[in-house]
Amino acid sequence: xxxxxSLPARNAGRISADRLAGFGPLFRKELLEWAHxxxxxxxxxxxxxxxxLTAANSAINAWIVxxxxxATVSGAPISLDPAMNFLAAISSQIFVLVAIxxxxxxxxxxxxxxxxxxxxxxxVSRGAIWLSKWAAxxxxxxxxxxxxxxxxxxxxxxxxxxxxxxxTFVFATVGVVASIAFIIAVVLAxxxxxxxxxxxxxxxxxxxxxxxxxxSLVPLDLEPFLPTSIMGWAIGLAGGADVGFVTxxxxxxxxVALAGFASWRMERLEL
Amino acid sequence: MTLDSAxxxxxxxxxxxxxxxxxxxxxxxxxxxxxxFLGPNGAGKSxxxxxxxxxxxxxxxxxxxxxxxxxxxxxxRREVGYLAQEPRFYDWMTGRETLGFVASLYPATDxxxxxxxxxxxxxxxxxxxxxxxxxxxxxxxxxxxxxxxALIGSPAVLLLDExxxxxxxxxRHEVLDLMRELxxxxxxxxxxxxxxDVERVSDHVAILDGGRLVRSAPTAELLASFDQDQLRxxxxxxxxxxxxxxxxxxGVVSVEPGERSADLRSYVVRIAPGATTTVQAAIxxxxxxxxxxxxxxxxxxxxxxxxxxxxxxxxxxxx
Numbered sequence: 001x002x003x004x005x006s007l008p009a010r011n012a013g014r015i016s017a018d019r020l021a022g023f024g025p026l027f028r029k030e031l032l033e034w035a036h037x038x039x040x041x042x043x044x045x046x047x048x049x050x051x052x053l054t055a056a057n058s059a060i061n062a063w064i065v066x067x068x069x070x071a072t073v074s075g076a077p078i079s080l081d082p083a084m085n086f087l088a089a090i091s092s093q094i095f096v097l098v099a100i101x102x103x104x105x106x107x108x109x110x111x112x113x114x115x116x117x118x119x120x121x122x123x124v125s126r127g128a129i130w131l132s133k134w135a136a137x138x139x140x141x142x143x144x145x146x147x148x149x150x151x152x153x154x155x156x157x158x159x160x161x162x163x164x165x166x167x168t169f170v171f172a173t174v175g176v177v178a179s180i181a182f183i184i185a186v187v188l189a190x191x192x193x194x195x196x197x198x199x200x201x202x203x204x205x206x207x208x209x210x211x212x213x214x215x216s217l218v219p220l221d222l223e224p225f226l227p228t229s230i231m232g233w234a235i236g237l238a239g240g241a242d243v244g245f246v247t248x249x250x251x252x253x254x255x256v257a258l259a260g261f262a263s264w265r266m267e268r269l270e271l
Numbered sequence: 272m273t274l275d276s277a278x279x280x281x282x283x284x285x286x287x288x289x290x291x292x293x294x295x296x297x298x299x300x301x302x303x304x305x306x307x308f309l310g311p312n313g314a315g316k317s318x319x320x321x322x323x324x325x326x327x328x329x330x331x332x333x334x335x336x337x338x339x340x341x342x343x344x345x346x347x348r349r350e351v352g353y354l355a356q357e358p359r360f361y362d363w364m365t366g367r368e369t370l371g372f373v374a375s376l377y378p379a380t381d382x383x384x385x386x387x388x389x390x391x392x393x394x395x396x397x398x399x400x401x402x403x404x405x406x407x408x409x410x411x412x413x414x415x416x417x418x419x420x421a422l423i424g425s426p427a428v429l430l431l432d433e434x435x436x437x438x439x440x441x442x443r444h445e446v447l448d449l450m451r452e453l454x455x456x457x458x459x460x461x462x463x464x465x466x467x468d469v470e471r472v473s474d475h476v477a478i479l480d481g482g483r484l485v486r487s488a489p490t491a492e493l494l495a496s497f498d499q500d501q502l503r504x505x506x507x508x509x510x511x512x513x514x515x516x517x518x519x520x521x522g523v524v525s526v527e528p529g530e531r532s533a534d535l536r537s538y539v540v541r542i543a544p545g546a547t548t549t550v551q552a553a554i555x556x557x558x559x560x561x562x563x564x565x566x567x568x569x570x571x572x573x574x575x576x577x578x579x580x581x582x583x584x585x586x587x588x589x590x
Contacts, residue, residue, distance in 0.1 A: 114358075123346070123378070270328070
């Protein structure tokens, strides 16, 4: 026998309005959960230390060369250009690694603990559960792994080398925030399918880093068509390059597609 | 579905690869009842409750609460308060914050205010612990908070999955008292394998075994249907031939000899439906004809446990 169920007409409109049912309180809960956790503090300290030390690397090397008679510099000469040193701190993409680790347990752990089933038994849509997790994580991680460390790095660069330019800072920050939002969407969408944190993290790494490697192997310029190129696009924009608008459009479509897929998948989860 | 059904299922089925967890469950749960859902471990009780809570999709069949089909999503779940077998909450929230959070998930028109949150906490006996983190709650407190969060949205139906099985006797008593207080206010549909509790609290019962519904009926009616088919007979001066003679009385299905003391012998006499009075009279007449004395000849009142064991262990499943 197959299920044959027709909805009463009075419910039809309500069901479409219910697609985001519960988003507001769920989003507030997610923000509160981050606020109660030590995780943002750990992220902000680790990321800020990593980025500022990377940015200070040239200054430290220059100081050593100037003050230690036997010291020599191997490889490229030391650059004391502010923009170069500011962008060097970003190019490590530490924020992507941090975002993957921060997001990989968000949905999986709730599933394991049983709190996901508890919340899903309330009059909320599962799409709203996913979206609230993504929105809260994207905001919090963007602040603690993106905006704060970048502001600290920008400040340190100004002290050590001179100003990298406000435009560079603003556009690079936009790129970092967009990269974080994208990778968290990938990790949470994977969590709607797989209930293993390590596997979810592996998918995050694969989606972010593999295409960047693969496009370098083909003769065509596919990089603008990757949502993961959003950082490079933002920096190019800051440098006045003609980068077009394909990349942000692809980024937006990718995030919307991930959200749509994850919501569809969440509705089919057996809890 | 009948007009006064709080829950109605038709052919509700859930099959996993290689496992038929639940097959063809058709039930009508009367509005305002306390409905016990019985079955041994693995009978399909939790599967059925999860489908009714909208957490698991049926393979086939349909279910509705207050006339709203389960596929209506949030609209359906407004009518349902669900308590999982092992309730889990956010450890960092207090009891009050937990109820406030759940209340906030309901549409503004149905939303409980702070006064109602406090009233529900008091009702489940958690007023003093309301501002403690739920991570510090005992199993019994967690269970009572579970009932509170299920009640906070004023649902039409409470679905409670094994609400007392993990509790000590005091905790069990408290939760059963609470369920009894809810009679008439909300329909309570709960699963359990503790049969004494069902007999004490439930006015209706459904018995599930191997993923299939074995019997559903008002509790008193179910017990009464088994009362009429068994007699306890004690005869003075009975001998070995007495049991054989009784077994030959029309309407007697079987005779099991019981204990002996002095010259008294006891028997459990199973009888065909509707033959109670005739058989009782025939036994009395037989004893008188053979110079024996009948000291007991009455219907045996079976407890729910006996009925349950007979239903799940035998093929005696006639409606």
